[in-house]
Structures are given as C-alpha cells and as structure tokens.
Amino acid sequence: MLKNLIKYELRSTARIFLFSYLAMVAITVAGIVIRAIANTAGRNPVEHTVLSFAVLALVIAVIVVCVITLIVIILRFGRNLLGDEGYLLFTLPTTTDKLILSKLISGIIWCVAGCAVTVLCILLIGTVTGTNLDSLMNTLAAATGAGMNVGGYIAWFIAMAVISLASLILGLYCSMALGQHITKNRVTGSCIAFIIICIATQIITYSVLALMHITQRAEYGAKQVEAVMNAGSESAQLKVWVDFANGVFNSYSIAVTVMSAALGIACYAITRYLLKRKLNLA
Amino acid sequence: MSTILECRGLTKRFGQVEAVSGVDLSVGTGRIVGLLGPNGSGKTTLIKMMNGLLTPTFGEISIGGYAPGIETKRLVSYLPDRTYFDENMKVKHCVGMFTDFYDDFNPTKAHDMLTSLGIDSDKTFRTLSKGMKEKVQLALVMSRNAKLYLLDEPIGGVDPAARDYILNTIIRNYNEDGTVIISTHLIADIEKVLDDVVFLMAGRVERTASVDGLRESEHKSVDELFREVFKC
Numbered sequence: 001m002l003k004n005l006i007k008y009e010l011r012s013t014a015r016i017f018l019f020s021y022l023a024m025v026a027i028t029v030a031g032i033v034i035r036a037i038a039n040t041a042g043r044n045p046v047e048h049t050v051l052s053f054a055v056l057a058l059v060i061a062v063i064v065v066c067v068i069t070l071i072v073i074i075l076r077f078g079r080n081l082l083g084d085e086g087y088l089l090f091t092l093p094t095t096t097d098k099l100i101l102s103k104l105i106s107g108i109i110w111c112v113a114g115c116a117v118t119v120l121c122i123l124l125i126g127t128v129t130g131t132n133l134d135s136l137m138n139t140l141a142a143a144t145g146a147g148m149n150v151g152g153y154i155a156w157f158i159a160m161a162v163i164s165l166a167s168l169i170l171g172l173y174c175s176m177a178l179g180q181h182i183t184k185n186r187v188t189g190s191c192i193a194f195i196i197i198c199i200a201t202q203i204i205t206y207s208v209l210a211l212m213h214i215t216q217r218a219e220y221g222a223k224q225v226e227a228v229m230n231a232g233s234e235s236a237q238l239k240v241w242v243d244f245a246n247g248v249f250n251s252y253s254i255a256v257t258v259m260s261a262a263l264g265i266a267c268y269a270i271t272r273y274l275l276k277r278k279l280n281l282a
Numbered sequence: 283m284s285t286i287l288e289c290r291g292l293t294k295r296f297g298q299v300e301a302v303s304g305v306d307l308s309v310g311t312g313r314i315v316g317l318l319g320p321n322g323s324g325k326t327t328l329i330k331m332m333n334g335l336l337t338p339t340f341g342e343i344s345i346g347g348y349a350p351g352i353e354t355k356r357l358v359s360y361l362p363d364r365t366y367f368d369e370n371m372k373v374k375h376c377v378g379m380f381t382d383f384y385d386d387f388n389p390t391k392a393h394d395m396l397t398s399l400g401i402d403s404d405k406t407f408r409t410l411s412k413g414m415k416e417k418v419q420l421a422l423v424m425s426r427n428a429k430l431y432l433l434d435e436p437i438g439g440v441d442p443a444a445r446d447y448i449l450n451t452i453i454r455n456y457n458e459d460g461t462v463i464i465s466t467h468l469i470a471d472i473e474k475v476l477d478d479v480v481f482l483m484a485g486r487v488e489r490t491a492s493v494d495g496l497r498e499s500e501h502k503s504v505d506e507l508f509r510e511v512f513k514c
Contacts, residue, residue, distance in 0.1 A: 011375070
C-alpha cells in the first residue's frame with residue numbers, strides 16, 4: 001500500500017520536478033555550448049563572460065528549484081490530505097502512517113534528486129572549464145592517509161542532511177496539521193504553528209548545545225591540557241589537538257542530529273495524532 | 283436483515299453550532315436509503331463522520347461492526363459532494379488507483395461505464411466538465427462491490443437528464459447484498475428508487491420509515507411529505 005501511495009505521489013509531482021531538473025541541465029549545457037562557440041572564435045573575454053552568466057544562471061536555477069521543492073512539499077500535503085483530495089486519500093483503506101510516510105518519502109526523493117542534478121551540473125561545468133578535480137581527490141587521499149575516515153564522514157554528512165531534511169518536512173506537516181485547529185484561517189494557523197515550532201526547536205537545540213559546551217570545556221580543563229603537556233613532540237601535541245577537535249565536532253554533530261531526529265519524531269507523532277484522532281476536513 | 287450501519291447519540295459541533303445532534307440511526311443490509319433534508323440539515327456532516335473525515339464530538343458509529351477506520355474503508359464506497367481527484371490525473375490513472383487500492387473494485391466494469399459515457403481515458407481530469415467529473419467519480423464508486431455505498435448529493439449539480447443517468451447507474455451497478463445511502467434534497471427525482479427514508483432537520487432525525495409504509499400510512503408521496511415536514 002505504501003509503495004502504491006508513493007507511486008501516485010511521485011507520478012503527481014513528476015512533471016514539475018522533471019521540468020525543473022531539465023531546465024537546470026539545459027542552462028548548464030547552453031552555457032557550455034555558447035562558451036565553446038566563443039572559445040572557437042578566439043574571443044576569450046566573451047568566453048569568460050558567458051561562463052560567468054552560465055554559472056550565475058545555474059545558481060539562480062538551483063535556488064528556484066529549492067523554492068519549488070519546498071512549495072510542492074507544502075502544497076502536496078495541504079491540498080492532497082487537508083484539501084478536497086483528502087476526501088479520497090482518507091477514504092482509501094490504508095493507515096494514517098502510510099499516508100504521512102508516502103508524502104515524506106516522496107519529498108525526500110525529490111530533494112535528493114535535486115541535489116544529484118545540481119552536483120551533475122557543477123561537475124559538467126567543472127569538467128568543461130578544466131577545473132582540476134584531481135586536487136580534490138588528492139586532498140581526500142591525503143586526509144585518508146592521515147587516518148581520517150573520509151568515507152565515514154561523507155556517509156555521516158549525508159545521513160545528517162537526510163535526517164535534518166526529514167525533520168524540516170515533518171515540522172511543516174505538523175504546522176499544517178496544527179494550523180486548522182489554531183484559527184479558522186488554515187494558512188494563518190499553519191504559519192503561527194510553524195513559527196512556534198521553530199522557536200521551540202531553537203530553544204531546545206541551543207540549550208542542549210550550551211550544556212554540552214560547558215561539559216566539553218570542563219573536560220578540556222581536566223583532561224586535554226594534561227594530554228597536551230604529556231604528548232611530548234610537537235606533532236604528537238598536534239595529534240592530540242586534532243583528536244580533541246574531531247571529538248568535539250563529532251559530539252556536537254551527533255547531538256544536533258539526534259535532536260533533529262527527536263524533533264522530527266515529535267512532529268510526526270503530533271501530525272499522526274491530529275490526522276487520526278482529530279481529523280476535520282472542511 | 284442484519285445491520286450494516288449504526289449510529290448512537292452522534293453529535294458534531296463546530297464551535298457553538300451543533301450541525302448534528304444526538305443522531306440514533308440503524309440501517310439494514312440490502313436497502314436503498316434516502317437521507318433527506320433541506321440544505322444545512324446535517325446530511326453531509328453525518329456522511330463525513332461515517333467516512334472518518336470528521337471526528338464526532340460525541341457518540342459512536344459502527345459500520346459492519348467496526349468504528350470508522352481501515353476496516354470500514356474496505357466496506358464503504360464513498361461519493362463525496364465534490365471532486366476529489368488530482369486535476370492533473372488522467373482518467374485511466376484514476377481507474378488504476380482504484381484497482382490498486384480496492385480489492386472489490388472491478389476495472390472492466392468501470393471502463394465499460396466510462397466508454398458508455400464517451401469519456402476518453404487518456405484525458406486529464408482538468409479537461410472534463412463538472413458533470414463529466416461527477417460521472418467519472420460515480421462510475422468508479424459504483425464499480426466497487428461494496429457493502430455500503432455512501433453517496434453524498436450524487437444528483438445535486440447536474441441536469442435532469444443526467445440525474446436519470448446517475449440514478450440508473452446506481453440501480454444497475456450496486457452490490458445487491460449491500461446498502462446504498464443517498465443524501466439529497468431533490469426528493470422527486472430519487473423517490474422511485476428508495477426503500478427507506480431518513481428525514482433530517484437541523485441536525486436531528488425527524489423521521490425514519492420505509493417508503494411503502496409511508497405511502498400507505500400517509501397517502502402521500504415522499505416528496506409531498508417532505509414539503510410538508512420541511513415547510514418554511
């Protein structure tokens with residue numbers, strides 16, 4: 001059932017997203033082709049200007065696609081579940097969980113696809129302009145050689161991004177589900193709910209981080225200075241500092257991700273409760 | 283005759299307004315029931331509560347022994363008083379959606395009905411007229427072999443010729459072991475197909491009776507009685 005819900009959700013939104021991605025690729029390719037023509041004609045200043053405009057157009061396109069993605073995610077939930085289409089969705093023999101998850105998973109799929117197309121366009125421009133990707137690869141290899149788990153960091157970064165994205169989307173869903181219970185005007189109610197959720201999220205996140213910062217400083221005072229003093233050589237001291245920095249970075253990023261996941265789960269639980277127990281379609 | 287639908291003390295408040303007040307209702311299987319009442323009498327609110335689209339303030343609903351939920355959604359085929367498909371969907375995708383989600387849906391029957399209506403399945407919902415959209419939805423809803431059909435104002439927004447088509451479609455296609463509840467205020471058009479009537483007034487059940495019994499006891503048509511009961 002979830003698979004079917006996702007299928008229809010992706011089908012309903014495919015047109016607008018595929019068109020957006022096609023536009024991004026078209027802008028990139030057009031910039032590259034025009035630059036190549038200018039290059040053949042031997043007009044270097046024109047070539048550089050064209051390339052600059054192509055990059056600028058791509059940046060604008062990426063921003064526009066991000067905005068479109070956000071709007072579509074909001075509208076799909078608002079219209080498809082809380083609007084007239086909700087009369088169909090809520091009478092299908094499926095659970096509220098699957099309805100919410102289908103929207104969430106589809107939203108994440110489109111966000112990831114948007115990122116992939118953006119990276120593809122950047123790589124295209126990078127390759128054509130002769131930007132040396134080897135230097136990036138060399139840096140990563142050196143970092144790996146120094147004992148840094150580059151693959152692990154990249155995987156962790158992607159996991160953090162997906163969790164934060166899911167949390168943001170669930171926050172939006174929760175705002176919309178709450179919105180209809182706050183005021184008669186659903187949009188105003190949703191905006192008020194979203195502002196409240198954002199403020200609560202910031203307070204909780206910064207409180208925990210501040211608490212962690214105090215703990216880390218205490219740890220630093222008690223253990224790190226001693227470790228540096230005992231390290232001996234300069235390189236050994238440096239290693240202690242790097243390990244310490246890595247530790248702080250990891251503990252902060254883990255804390256932020258865990259909080260993001262917890263807030264996402266809380267928003268999901270509220271949305272689920274309201275749609276399952278307090279549904280009142282206008 | 284077993285009971286398919288039961289409401290006990292069903293009440294729905296919107297702020298200070300009580301749209302449905304303490305409705306007690308019991309509907310048996312194999313009946314065609316008219317839920318009749320003037321505009322604002324609570325017909326749509328009652329049907330929406332039966333479908334789980336509105337949460338009752340008080341009271342209970344039981345459909346086939348279950349409270350509104352995933353089990354009742356398998357039993358109920360619901361036609362709302364509005365268009366509920368994504369306007370960008372093609373008609374054939376609407377059929378596909380019903381096929382994917384409802385085990386009791388008969389796609390061949392649906393395609394036959396759409397063909398008889400002259401509707402091109404490759405058309406998007408957006409390109410259809412209001413009347414055609416209603417007919418597509420009705421064709422899909424009536425292509426299910428449901429235990430309970432809840433049809434909210436199926437003839438409300440269409441011309442008299444289309445009303446006949448819709449009523450004939452309902453009569454020809456419903457599951458005869460099932461029950462059909464049709465809400466409307468257009469009594470004269472629908473009277474001929476009804477077994478029972480439920481009169482709703484200001485959110486309350488004013489009267490429930492079988493159509494034949496009503497005609498015998500009152501010596502009036504349902505339409506005449508409706509006009510008398512709901513006289514302004």
